[in-house]
Amino acid sequence: MAQYIARRLLMVIPTLIAISLITFIIMHATPGSPLQPRAPQANPLPPAAQEALARKYGLDKPLWQQYLTYLRHIFTLDFGYSYQYQTREVRDIMASTLPISLHLGIMAMALAILVGIPLGVIAAINQNGPVDYLCSFIATLGVAVPNFILALFLIVLLVLLIPVIPRTGGWDSPIDWVLPTIALALGPIGIIARYTRASMVEVLRQDFIRTAYAKGLSDRQVILRHVLKNGLIPPITILGPMFAAIGTGSPFVEKIFRVPGMGRFFVDSLIARDYPMIMAVILIYGAFLAIMNIIVDILYGIVDPRIRLA
Amino acid sequence: MSDKLRWWEDPEQVALLWKRFQAVNLDRREFVRFVGAVGGTTGAALAMAACQRGPEATPTPAAAVTPPPVPTPTPPRAVGPTPTAAPTPTAAEGELAPEQVFRTNMERDPQSFDFNRDLYCEGDSSCFAMLGMFTPDLEVVPDIAERWEPNEDASVWTFYLRKDTYWSNGDPVTAHDYEWSWKRQLDPATAAPYAGFLYDIKNAEAFNTQKPGVTRDDVGVKALDDYTLQVTLEGPRGYFPILAAYIAAAPAHRPSVEKYGDKWTEAENIVCNGPFKLVRWEHDKIVVLEKNEKYWNAKNITLQRVERPIIPSEAVLQAYENNEIDWMWRGPLGQLDRVRSDPKLSKEYQQFNLYGTWYLVPDPNFEPYNLKEVRRAMAHAIDRETIVKQVLKGLATVAYTFNPPGMPYYIELDDKIRELTEYNPDKARQWLKGTPYEGGKNWPKGLTLTHREEGDAPKAAAAAIIQMLKEVLGMELEHIVGEPRETYERMWKHEIPLMWVRWYIDYPDPANTLFQVWYSKAPTGHRHSWANDEFDRLVLQANGEQDPQKRYQLYYQAQLIQLEDAAAIYVYNPWNYGLMKPWVTNLPRNRNGDFTPEWNIFIRHYDYYKILKH
Numbered sequence: 001m002a003q004y005i006a007r008r009l010l011m012v013i014p015t016l017i018a019i020s021l022i023t024f025i026i027m028h029a030t031p032g033s034p035l036q037p038r039a040p041q042a043n044p045l046p047p048a049a050q051e052a053l054a055r056k057y058g059l060d061k062p063l064w065q066q067y068l069t070y071l072r073h074i075f076t077l078d079f080g081y082s083y084q085y086q087t088r089e090v091r092d093i094m095a096s097t098l099p100i101s102l103h104l105g106i107m108a109m110a111l112a113i114l115v116g117i118p119l120g121v122i123a124a125i126n127q128n129g130p131v132d133y134l135c136s137f138i139a140t141l142g143v144a145v146p147n148f149i150l151a152l153f154l155i156v157l158l159v160l161l162i163p164v165i166p167r168t169g170g171w172d173s174p175i176d177w178v179l180p181t182i183a184l185a186l187g188p189i190g191i192i193a194r195y196t197r198a199s200m201v202e203v204l205r206q207d208f209i210r211t212a213y214a215k216g217l218s219d220r221q222v223i224l225r226h227v228l229k230n231g232l233i234p235p236i237t238i239l240g241p242m243f244a245a246i247g248t249g250s251p252f253v254e255k256i257f258r259v260p261g262m263g264r265f266f267v268d269s270l271i272a273r274d275y276p277m278i279m280a281v282i283l284i285y286g287a288f289l290a291i292m293n294i295i296v297d298i299l300y301g302i303v304d305p306r307i308r309l310a
Numbered sequence: 311m312s313d314k315l316r317w318w319e320d321p322e323q324v325a326l327l328w329k330r331f332q333a334v335n336l337d338r339r340e341f342v343r344f345v346g347a348v349g350g351t352t353g354a355a356l357a358m359a360a361c362q363r364g365p366e367a368t369p370t371p372a373a374a375v376t377p378p379p380v381p382t383p384t385p386p387r388a389v390g391p392t393p394t395a396a397p398t399p400t401a402a403e404g405e406l407a408p409e410q411v412f413r414t415n416m417e418r419d420p421q422s423f424d425f426n427r428d429l430y431c432e433g434d435s436s437c438f439a440m441l442g443m444f445t446p447d448l449e450v451v452p453d454i455a456e457r458w459e460p461n462e463d464a465s466v467w468t469f470y471l472r473k474d475t476y477w478s479n480g481d482p483v484t485a486h487d488y489e490w491s492w493k494r495q496l497d498p499a500t501a502a503p504y505a506g507f508l509y510d511i512k513n514a515e516a517f518n519t520q521k522p523g524v525t526r527d528d529v530g531v532k533a534l535d536d537y538t539l540q541v542t543l544e545g546p547r548g549y550f551p552i553l554a555a556y557i558a559a560a561p562a563h564r565p566s567v568e569k570y571g572d573k574w575t576e577a578e579n580i581v582c583n584g585p586f587k588l589v590r591w592e593h594d595k596i597v598v599l600e601k602n603e604k605y606w607n608a609k610n611i612t613l614q615r616v617e618r619p620i621i622p623s624e625a626v627l628q629a630y631e632n633n634e635i636d637w638m639w640r641g642p643l644g645q646l647d648r649v650r651s652d653p654k655l656s657k658e659y660q661q662f663n664l665y666g667t668w669y670l671v672p673d674p675n676f677e678p679y680n681l682k683e684v685r686r687a688m689a690h691a692i693d694r695e696t697i698v699k700q701v702l703k704g705l706a707t708v709a710y711t712f713n714p715p716g717m718p719y720y721i722e723l724d725d726k727i728r729e730l731t732e733y734n735p736d737k738a739r740q741w742l743k744g745t746p747y748e749g750g751k752n753w754p755k756g757l758t759l760t761h762r763e764e765g766d767a768p769k770a771a772a773a774a775i776i777q778m779l780k781e782v783l784g785m786e787l788e789h790i791v792g793e794p795r796e797t798y799e800r801m802w803k804h805e806i807p808l809m810w811v812r813w814y815i816d817y818p819d820p821a822n823t824l825f826q827v828w829y830s831k832a833p834t835g836h837r838h839s840w841a842n843d844e845f846d847r848l849v850l851q852a853n854g855e856q857d858p859q860k861r862y863q864l865y866y867q868a869q870l871i872q873l874e875d876a877a878a879i880y881v882y883n884p885w886n887y888g889l890m891k892p893w894v895t896n897l898p899r900n901r902n903g904d905f906t907p908e909w910n911i912f913i914r915h916y917d918y919y920k921i922l923k924h
Contacts, residue, residue: 048519052501086422086431087573088593096593148624155628168629169621171595256625260594268418 005294012290017071019286020279024067027278034083034273035059057083057275070279080276084268090280094262098284100171101254101261105247107181109239112188117235119189120196121228127201135193142190148252151183155256169258180257184250188242192235200231233304240296244289248281314464317548318349318356325360326510327549333506334429334558336911339814342822344911347448348552354819358826404895407921410614412894414637415621415629419594423575426491426562427502433575434599434618435557435913437582441469441488441539442555443914446898446906450555454483454583454606455539458554464546469539469554475606477563478587485533487583491561492531493517507558510550512542557913585611585917594620612896612920627889631655636891636921639907643767646703646887660905661887665717666814667709667823668768670759670775670879671838676807677754678747685876687741691782692775693733698882701774702767706882711869712813712823714883719820719865730873731880735782742783750784760790761810762797767884772810775881804839812884820865825849828872840877893924 034057035050054060058069073080079090123135158165158179170176203209204227212222249263262281269277300307317323324345331341346354416432423433441455452458455469475483492511495502496518509515512530530542543550553559563581566574573579577591585605590598599616601608621629627645630638641649649655672679672688679685694708707714710731711721721727742748761772772789779785787808792800800806813827829849830841845868852864872878888907890897897905898918908915 049501049503049505052498053503056501081572084421085419085593086424086428087576093593152625152628155625159632160628168625168632168634169619254594255622258595258620260592264594 005298008294008297009291012287015290016283016286020071020074020283021067023279023282024070027273027275028063030273034275074279074283079280082269082277083274084272084277090276093265093277094280094284097260097262097265098248100259101249101263102247104177104180104184104254104259104261105243105249107177108184108246109188109243111181111185112192112242113239115185116189116192117196117232119193120235121200121223123193123197124200124204124227124231125223132197135197139190139193139197142186142188143194145186146252147183147187147250148256150186151179151253151256154179154183169256171257171259176257176259180253180259183253183257184246188246191238191242195235195238196231199234200227203227203231206230229303233300236296236299236303240292241289244285244292248285248288313548314546315460315548316349317464317546318345318353320546320548321356321359323546323548324349324353324356326547327552328357328360330507330510330553333509334504334556340911344448348450355821358822404922406612407893407923410612410921411617412613412615412637412916412919412921413617413619413635414639415626415635416597416618417621417623417626417640419620420591420597422572423580423588423591424562424572425557425560426495427500429504429507429558429560434586434588434597434616435560435584436586436599436616436916437580437584437588438557438560439475439483439584439605440555440557440559440561441471442551444555444912446900446912448911450551453555455554458551460548460550464548464550465543467541467543467547467550467554468534469541471537471539472606473537475583476604478582478602478604479563480604481563481565481581482536483561483583484536485539486536487561487564488539488559489531489533490564492559493526493529494562494567495558496529497526504558507553507556510543510547510553512544514544556911585914586613586616596620607917611917613916616916630889633891636894638889641887641889643703643705643765643770646705649887649889650704655889658889658892659887660890660907661705661885662905662907663714664814664884664886665714666812667712667714667883668771668810668812668881669709669712670881671806671809671811671840672876672879673804673807673809673839674877675804675839678745678757679807681745682875683741683745684747685879687738687783688779688785689731689873689876689879690734690738690741692778692879692881694881695733696778697771697774701770702882702884705767705885705887707885709880709883711873711880712827712878713820713865714815717815717820717823719862721866721869726870727873730870730876738782747783750782753785757785757787757808758790759787759808759810760792760797760806762792764812768810768812771881775810802837804836809838820849821853824865824868824872825853828877838878840872840875842871842875842877845871891924893922894919895922896920 033050035053051060058066061069070080077091079094082088082090082093085093119135119138123132123139126132155168159168165175165179167176209222209226212226217225249259249261249266251263251267253259254261254263262284265274265277265281266285268274269281314320314323317327327345328341342354342357345357349356416434418432420431420433422428422431423437424431425433425435425438439454441453441458442450443453445451454471454475456472458467458469460467469485469488471483471485473482477483492508494500496505496508496511496514498518498520505518506515509518513524513528514530515521516524517526517529530544532540532542534540541550541554561583563574563583566579566581570576570579575588577588580588582588582602583605585602585608586599587602588597589600590596597618597620599618601611601614605611619629619634621635623640623642626635626638626640627642627649629635649659670688670692672685674680674682674685694710698704698706698708710723710727713720739750742750746752759772759776761768769791776787776789779787797806801809801811813823815822827837828840829846830836831846848864848868848871852861852868855861855864896918898912898915900906906912906915
């Protein structure tokens with residue numbers, strides 16, 4: 001087991017190098033230059049000023065050289081200075097924003113699991129009944145409504161109309177956590193509920209379930225011990241990547257609720273061609289995803305003894 | 311020119327000033343408006359000519375522009391020892407709040423507060439004070455320097471700094487600070503993107519571009535003693551105080567920069583010399599400023615604290631309604647209806663005439679717009695009232711002619727103009743009779759309507775126009791929203807068959823509208839391709855005409871000629887809006903009494919606001 005984990009973890013390193021190389025190539029092939037100002041009213045910089053900036057950022061060197069320098073630096077966790085946030089190193093930005101995104105992501109994920117799985121179970125048991133339709137409706141809503149629309153809706157509803165939340169945004173006290181968590185969780189709730197329902201329905205049709213009922217087990221026992229345990233494998237598969245996506249923050253939810261997490265950088269750094277930042281967010285996301293996949297694989301074995309790890 | 315100080319009358323100096331402002335990407339419109347504020351109509355006309363000509367052209371005055379007699383401008387030389395402190399202590403109605411806090415959002419986290427390195431760093435500019443500052447009327451008054459004087463030919467300027475103003479850490483603000491800061495901006499190692507702004511200073515360009523043999527010490531800025539700054543320029547520059555008052559000439563605190571490098575503007579490191587200082591900067595959350603008590607004029611500034619939460623434009627109205635900010639400086643068009651009908655918000659509404667006109671240009675070099683009948687038909691097919699009322703929700707006024715309302719020589723709608731511009735589908739279709747497009751058929755394939763990306767309002771209006779042209783004339787137009795710079799370039803090359811475009815007024819005179827936009831013989835290029843000799847003759851004559859009555863007639867005739875040919879279809883004059891809480895008083899106003907929100911020349915609005923008890 002320990003050997004398996006160690007092997008998988010080692011595999012992450014070449015994966016990340018490959019990710020960084022692909023990102024680097026795409027990033028530099030994209031039209032638009034980081035040597036242009038971000039402010040909307042500003043005109044293009046004169047060539048001399050661009051050259052000076054290029055020298056400052058080391059962008060005047062050949063690409064392969066830039067890449068190798070970059071690679072050497074990230075092994076010491078030196079991501080360089082951000083082009084658009086000129087007062088901070090990318091490492092510092094990530095160190096302060098990633099924990100906040102993780103914090104929000106864990107809360108949203110917990111909410112999604114606590115609501116999504118029961119919702120899916122209830123829907124599966126009451127297949128095609130009114131409760132099932134209600135659950136489907138909630139699930140569809142969660143998937144279909146973009147989370148920034150939902151965010152604004154929540155603000156209007158819970159801050160302005162029924163003032164239970166005092167502020168429209170911030171990250172100063174637990175009351176500020178409520179709205180972004182809900183906004184971030186609703187989509188995953190829908191997805192988890194649908195997956196759970198589908199696999200539960202599948203399992204409910206199996207012979208061993210009929211056998212269980214024939215043995216005289218109660219509904220409760222059948223559902224919890226037999227159906228749920230087998231029905232959870234597909235949802236677990238998606239939980240890993242889902243958590244990697246949520247745990248690194250959502251650009252829209254974080255912006256609208258003024259959550260100082262790293263989600264915004266996925267969009268902002270691309271628009272600004274902030275190379276060091278783009279590399280950092282993609283590598284962090286990549287590493288996160290790889291680790292989550294390992295965890296999911298381990299969890300499989302716990303849920304289903306047939307998939308014991310070799 | 312004998313008097314180099316009256317720089318606004320000297321085309322060479324105006325052209326140079328324009329070049330400097332171009333280096334910092336000041337808008338041409340703002341530049342003209344602002345030279346006009348100092349130099350009256352002569353200044354504005356020369357500024358306009360300077361912008362038109364581009365930086366390299368020979369600086370001769372534009373012959374065509376014969377401005378009316380110069381109103382006496384305020385010469386910058388006469389800066390007395392008693393400066394007019396910007397915030398005139400007016401008696402505010404009502405009792406002031408014990409806590410003077412002003413809250414307004416930033417749309418995103420600033421890149422830094424290092425204005426000395428990059429004026430577009432998106433920080434809050436109230437943290438730094440320049441040698442002079444601008445009033446809401448865009449005049450320069452003393453700030454850190456209490457007075458300044460030029461030599462004989464205005465090529466050397468001496469600034470005398472106040473002795474009673476300090477950095478927020480208690481260090482005195484000295485001439486050495488400005489000398490060092492300007493050299494820092496010019497130092498190639500700093501890689502300051504807008505260093506070109508300071509190129510009037512002797513050897514500045516050479517130093518910045520690493521010309522061999524030129525060192526930091528050769529740059530023509532020198533502190534003669536702690537409070538006297540001598541600036542030697544490349545030549546006579548009567549306008550230099552304007553540069554010295556602009557945000558691009560902001561200083562940086564040397565010990566902080568040397569100690570912390572790029573991190574010196576983080577809240578825990580920064581030292582400010584402006585009326586406010588940065589005390590808290592929680593990235594992506596909030597920026598908090600407090601009054602800098604060591605700033606010389608602090609006693610006349612009422613606000614004690616400014617809070618700037620980072621709220622994106624999508625969520626700013628909700629934050630305003632929930633009383634989290636006092637001033638929402640840019641309102642979403644989509645919320646306008648509600649804002650106006652809301653009993654509370656409607657009282658806090660502030661709207662600004664943007665002094666411009668959106669218009670449609672069918673280029674006669676392209677089919678089917680080569681036919682005058684088609685152009686006239688289009689003019690009668692567009693329902694301007696509906697666009698203004700329904701699409702723009704009234705945040706605009708209907709335009710039939712080029713000059714926006716509120717501007718001198720505005721042409722009121724009369725029978726003749728109505729005849730040429732009224733919305734009348736039958737009349738529109740009538741015009742197509744006898745053309746190949748009679749009955750709305752046979753239009754060429756692939757017709758387009760092009761405008762540049764410029765926000766929601768123009769886009770929505772363009773969509774409405776396309777719809778109207780389709781319904782009335784059967785035209786099928788594809789809506790193209792182009793990348794801003796690229797689209798304007800193509801417009802100047804006359805490559806766009808049907809352009810939806812706007813003109814913002816640089817200074818209030820039709821020389822700026824009918825003449826500058828449409829006069830077809832300008833050597834500097836022609837914005838649109840339509841040309842008409844009689845029109846050209848009339849606007850040229852009007853520029854030189856002294857009698858307002860006759861002048862109006864000339865412009866009126868010219869406008870009629872243009873409308874008869876349907877060279878342009880004027881649609882609306884855009885406005886903008888913001889929301890200000892009722893307890894904020896003493897708003898900065900220009901001499902016409904209009905509220906002047908902060909923009910990139912006038913930046914000192916915090917000096918004015920007072921917060922009433924609420």
